[in-house]
Amino acid sequence: MGQRKKLRDIVGAVKDRGSLFKASLSAKPAVSATRATVVRATTHKSAAAPAEHRVAAVLSLGLGSGITASACIWYLTARLHRTRNAFVALKCLFALHGIMIHRSPHDQNLRLYSFAFEGKNFLNLCKFNDDFDEEAKEYSSWVRWYAATLEQSLIASHALGYVLSSSSSSPCSQAKREYKRERMRAATSSDLMRELEVLVSSLEQVSDVPGSLHLRKNDLVYEVVRSVCQDYRMIRCEVCSRVEELGSEERSGSLSFGHLTRLLSALERIEGCRERLASLFVNKANADGLWDLIPRTKEKVLGLMRGGDQSSTVVPGGAWLPWRDRFSFNALTTVL
Template sequence: MTKLKELIIGIIKDKASQSKAALLSKPTKLFLLRVTSHDTFSPPTPKHLSTLISSADGSRATASTFLEILMDRLQNTNAAAVALKCLIVVHHIINHGSFILQDQLSVYPSAGGRNYLNLSNFRRNTNPTSWELSSWVRWFAQHIEQLLCTSRVLGFFFVGNSESSSERVSGLTNSVLLTEFDSLVTLVEGICKRPNHVYNDDDKNKNKMVDEIVNLVCEDWVVIEREVCVELSEFKERLGFLEFGEVVELVCCLKRLEDCREKVMMNLVDSEALWDLVSDVKVKVGLEVYKDKGRVRKEGRKLRFSESHRFSARVLDSRDFLRFPSGRLL
């Protein structure tokens, strides 16, 4: 009875909110209310998502107003289904939104921060389904927050980018490359904390909205894995040109990545190529010997310095668009 009562209340709320938006002639808000209904088991349809994003596309003022409405709905709801659907909209913007929408999202809130969406304490325990969905709200919000943070570190919304980053990473300094790699590993670690699937008590079928979220994150993983492999390949070429502290930082990141292997292989479309590359880089890191004054190989021959190393101490601004070649280009 509790679940039925909550469902009826949700339907009434949706109808009332949509009627009010229609009367006030606010089409964007009406589209948002339709996309983020209280229906617990059905995700937003591609058609409704497309219509919503189209209504918000235009000037910066339009995009900014839309994001304020979206975030207000996300922050003020206590319904897990509504929160998840709002997060799906945010994820859609990250992957498929226009430059203006993505730009406005990247500066919201203006201070940024780790608790970007402020949903780490989201809990709804009116029934078992709401309680379990709450864990998905917290996890998916954390994933989106880390996507935004990593995109800031890389300088662009990388999950929506289909081009290879090989040329881009070859121009990064060692310190910048390590910062990017650390952020990517943190993203992988967050994905591995995924909750268990939610089931409908009536037919034991998996919740379709949860399935949609799992599919979205699996699509993200394809791009994340590609980016990790690109940066690992670049490290493989630079191993002779890393400072001792940089090697220690790289080893720590590799260890964290390896700790994710089991859950990645269980929950995601996995490629052995990634783990072969991780193992290969670890072996090559183990063969390097570093001393306080200059670097030497085990047989005593000095290693030459790359342009990346010579400029590694400089602070670069992403606005400078400077490129420094890696050791493999010498």
């Protein structure tokens, strides 16, 4: 088996040199440089993480002007879909992820997002499988998970109307949460629920981690998990803001039964991710208070749905009405 791996590394090195030679044949120096930079950052060389200066070179291109960024992303995605090597695929995804999380939160012109929402489905790697050996198959499961996680992150960015980027990757400070709270207050309950459900789907995808957690000791997988952790912190911050708003006294009392049902379902889905997320990131920290906020909000929602004291609401005349009396008798008889 050791000899087979050595032979595979040699063949991979030859392929990389061939790709570099092919890049040098381009009549356009800029194209040649871009392709060579992508190849050097995504080599077949075992499972070693790409050198920092290689990653920095790709990020410099991917975060550059529109034409340069588009070319860099195009070559990364082309290499991603041509390869059957799990290490090359992980490195391509890692580079694409770096471009995503370092982009401006308000940049809607990045070619990456057009790829995602013009039907190209370039992150659909659900059938990816490197069947060289059992270990390669385990790495393949990380490729599939990582690709699906990035795709869901793009979907969340599209739903929110801005890119989840590293500028928001710091923990939710009080000032930042207050700013978000003001934005949430101006949004409709339907919009908040739609955004929350998309964000919860992102949490679920992150938590749907491969069973081979022991591979986190590998340098490349370690860097992948660390990058996903940045996304996880951003998503948690966004989830907290929406759960706080939807569960607030001002908002919760006016939620329809349908919204309450959807909110309860979202809260239960979040709770279902907790243990798997803790296992993945080996961290049970709760600095933003999410794991305390969820059960409190859930209890309030259940109280509203049961029609107890908390289920009363304000009608235009200013009187408080319990849940069962929110609709007129005539309206009910009309429905019946």
